[in-house]
Amino acid sequence: MRNILLPRLALLSILSLSLSTAYACLDDQSIQQLQKNENAHLISRQVATMTDAIEDKLLIVYVQVNQEEKQADNLCPVTITYTLPTEDIAEANQLMNANPAKRIMLAGQGYELPTEQTLTATAGIDPSTLSIQHKDILQSAALGKNRASVELLYATLAQSRAVVSPNSINQTAWPKRLIEEEISLCESQFTSDSNPNACTCKTDAMSKKVSPRQLKYIKYLSNDPYSSATGALSSYKDLSEQINFECKLKKRG
DSSP: OHHHHHHHHHHHHHHHHHHHHHTSSSOHHHHHHHHHHHHHHHHHTOOHHHHHHHHTTSSEEEEEESOSSOOTTSOEEEEEEEEOOHHHHHHHHHHHHTOHHHHHHHHHTTOOOOOSSEEEEEEEEETTTTEEOHHHHSTTSHHHHHHHHHHHHHHHHHHHHTOOOTTOOOOSOOOHHHHHHHHHHHHHHEEOSSOTTHHHHHHHHHHTTSOHHHHHHHHHHHTOTTHHHHTTTHHHHHHHHHHHHHTTOEEOO
8 A cells, every 4th residue: 555655645746846846836937038128127227347246257147036826917027136246245345435425425315236136125026027016116116226336336336447557458359340440430530631540540559458348338338428527437538649649640620
């Protein structure tokens, strides 16, 4: 009798697990898609340093279902966790500590840098669309606050990582496409009376000092009106003016 019962119990256990998975609030595929969706949201903010952190798997998003059954409002409760590098947190807070007035101003607007490596928030998910309910993405909600906090972290880091030191030497070759884009951009903005290859000269000189990633951070800050007040781009502007002079470039019109 015992030998007959054991296989039956094993079969019942397997069926029970299968049914539990089948009727879970969100299956594994949905959870993975939610993680992709959250990464895509962060990338859509177009903060170059944050995008690189995601690509380098330094900023990691993890989604966990809180319970198997749907809530009364037909939403699935999940926990969304961001894991951040301690080095990035320390660097950003050090930069912010140098400007306490800015920290106070941002705090008054509801923006705060993270101080912990892990940021966690709960949210309600529509299982049919995998969309997050609106109230959970507001900045007054935990998830909305965490999103804003992480974005502030990497926007702050961009300011320091865009600085070009006088002795900097780039070790990463620029892709051909980037070189062509920068030459074309230069030719649309500058001209030369005596150097027909002036923009090639400038791009070559810049590529010896600035890495492709650092150039992304510089361009990101160039599109941020606030960055001009921080002086984060002053070293790049000085370098650019020096190279313009050496390559005999002048502004068009």
